[in-house]
Amino acid sequence: MNSSASQTTKTTPVNRLSEAIGQTVTLAGWVYHHRVSGKVQFVVIRDGTGLCQCVFEKTALPEAVFESVKRLGQESSLMVTGLVRAEPRSPGGVEVAVSDAAVICPTTDFPITPKEHGVEFLMRNRHLHLRSRRPWCILRIRHTVIDAIRCFFNDNGFTLIDTPIFTAAAGEGEQTLFAVDYFGQPMYLTQTGQLYLEAAAMSFGKVYCFGPTFRAEKSKTRRHLTEFWMVEPEVAFIDLPGLLDLAEHFITSIVARVLKDNRPELEELDADIAALEKITPPFVRLTYSQAAEILTSDRTQRFLAEQLEHFKMQKAALEAELAQIEAAEKKGGLKKWQQEKNARRIPELRSEIAELETKIENNPKHAELAAGFTWGKDLGGSDETIISLMHDKPVFVTHYPRQAKAFYMKTDRSDPRVVENFDLLAPQGFGEIIGGSMREDDYDRLLARIHEEGYNPDHYAWYLDLRKYGSVPHGGFGLGVERTVAWLTDQRHIRNCIAFPRLMDKVYL
Ligand code: 4AD
16 A cells, blocks of 8 residues: 555445455554554554454564554544454454555544543534444434334335425424524424424325424423424324324334344443333333323332332442442552553443432432322423333323313313323333324314414414315324434433534533
8 A cells, every 4th residue: 555545445344344354455444442562553443334453563564654553543544454354352353464554644632532521521522522432333323213214104105295494383382482583584493394294194195204303492401402303204094093003113113123233332332132122012001191190109109219229229339349440540550451441431430320319319309299290280201201110111191181282182072181192101211202193183173272372373374274175183293313312222311312412501513
C-alpha cells in the first residue's frame, strides 16, 4: 500500500472477515484500542461494522510503518492490509496479520476514553460519543426497529402517507404546540400525523405515516423528548379488538427482528434477552378501571415494599463490589488489563448505584401516588411503571375516562364515561410505548367535543368533513421509536436512543 489513503482501494468490512480467512484484505477504520508489547503491536480497529484485532509484527512490516503506528492514539484513522486468520480469542473470531498500513489522520487526546465520564460530558461530546460501543449498539438496534416497522406495514397492505410537519391546528392538546412564524401566519410543528392520516385512510383503507414529531412538553422526565420519531398506522373499518390485535402483531414482529438481527448488540448492552423472548401474543389486556383497582390494592403496596427491599439489597451488593475494586486500585500493583477492566467497571457501578438510589427514593412516592389514585385521572408515569413492573408481557390498558383523553377519541356507546382507546405499556417498568384509539366518527359528537375543548371549529372544518362524507368506524395508534428502543435495549433514559436528542432543558449539539 502506498502511504496515502486511496479512495479507490477495495476494503473489506470487519463483519465480513470471517468469510475471508486465508485471504489478504484491506480494512479502513479507526483505532479503538492499542497495545504495544515489544516487537508486536496489537491494534483493535473499528470500522463501523465491528471490531477487529490487527497484529503488527515488527519483522513483517516496513520499519517506518511499524514506527508510525506505534504513536497512534485512540480514534486515529488508518488503513491496514494483511492476512485474515482465525483467532477464537479475538473479537469476531478472526484477526489480521498486518503486512502494510497507511495512517490517514493521527490523533492524540481523543476526549472520550474508557475512564469515567458523566452524562453531561458525554452528551456535550455526542458528536464523538457516537463512536463508543454503547451508542453504536443502541443506534444499530434503532436502525433494525425502524426497518422492522416499515417492513411490517409494507408487508401487511398499508400505504405510506407522508403527513405535513407544519400544521395549522392541535392534534394532541394546545399546551404542547411549538409555534412557528409561517410568513406572518401562526403555524405549529406537528404533534401527530393522525388527523391527516384519517383523511388518507378514507382513500386507501390502511395507511401509515412515519416521521419526526414535536411536543413542547414541560416534562424533564426520562421518557420525554421534544422531538421524537413516531410511526402511526390508521385503518378504516376496524374495531378496538382489531386494533389491539394489530398492535400485538406489530410489537411481536419488531421484537423478533431485533432478536434475530441484533443479538450481539443486545448482549453487549446486557439487555434482558430472556425477557424479550417472552414477548409473544397474547399480551395482557386490562381496562382502565381494572388498572385503577390494581393501583389502589394492598397487593400493589406489598409489591412495592418487596421492590424496595430488592433495590436496597442490589445497591448494597454493588457498593461492596465498588469498595473492593477501589481498595485494590489504592493498593496498586495491578496489571494494565486489570486497570483497564476496572476503569470500565467503576463508572458502570457508580451509574447503577445512582440509578438504584433514585429508585429507592422514588419508591415511597410511587406507593403514595398509587394508593391515592382516583378514577378519572390519566395514568401518570409512576402508575404506568407500577402496572408494567407487575407484568412480564406488554399490557394493554383500554377505556380511559373521556375527560383524560384527546378530543378525537370515540366515546364508548355502552359507557359514555369512557373512550374506546388504549395505551400499550412495555413490561418491567418501561411504561407507555403506544397510544391509540378508535376515532369519533359521528359528526355531532365530534363537533361537541371540539367545542368542549375550546378549540376553534373552523380549524377542524376539513376534519369534520370526513364525518360528513362516507364516515366509517376507524382507528389507529402511534408508537414512539425512542421509547421502544429504550425498552428493548434496557436504557433508563430515552436520550440515549436517538443520535442527537432534544430535551426540554437541553439541546446539546
Ligand atoms: O399517546 P400519543 O400522544 O398518541 C398520539 O400522538 C396519537 N395521535 C397516535 C395515534 O393514535 N395515531 O403518542 C404516541 C406515542 C406514545 O405512546 C409514546 O411512545 C410517544 O408517542 N411519545 C413520546 N415519545 C417521546 N417523547 C415524548 N414527549 C412523547 N410523547 C409521546
